[in-house]
Amino acid sequence: MIREGLRRLFAFYDEMYQAPYRRIERRAQRRRDDLFRLMVLSESLGVPNPAAFYTLELVPFMLEDFHEWHQRMGMEHSPLEGFRCC
Numbered sequence: 001m002i003r004e005g006l007r008r009l010f011a012f013y014d015e016m017y018q019a020p021y022r023r024i025e026r027r028a029q030r031r032r033d034d035l036f037r038l039m040v041l042s043e044s045l046g047v048p049n050p051a052a053f054y055t056l057e058l059v060p061f062m063l064e065d066f067h068e069w070h071q072r073m074g075m076e077h078s079p080l081e082g083f084r085c086c
Contacts, residue, residue, distance in 0.1 A: 037062055037069055045079055 043052040067085040
């Protein structure tokens with residue numbers, strides 16, 4: 001009974017400590033995802049990529065949320081010539 005109360009108290013303080021940093025962590029994770037997406041799709045966007053041979057098989061997985069990504073990057077329409085998502 002006392003252990004349960006202490007566990008809840010520790011969980012409460014842990015939540016109070018971590019809450020302000022969640023937005024920062026989400027923003028950092030989104031930036032890492034955007035950089036990875038740019039590296040995978042760079043050859044399609046016209047940027048030479050020395051690792052294009054290795055990242056080519058990841059392209060189908062990146063196209064699932066491509067529309068959301070290019071709008072967040074400030075591109076109104078798809079920058080890929082053969083791929084229309086809008």
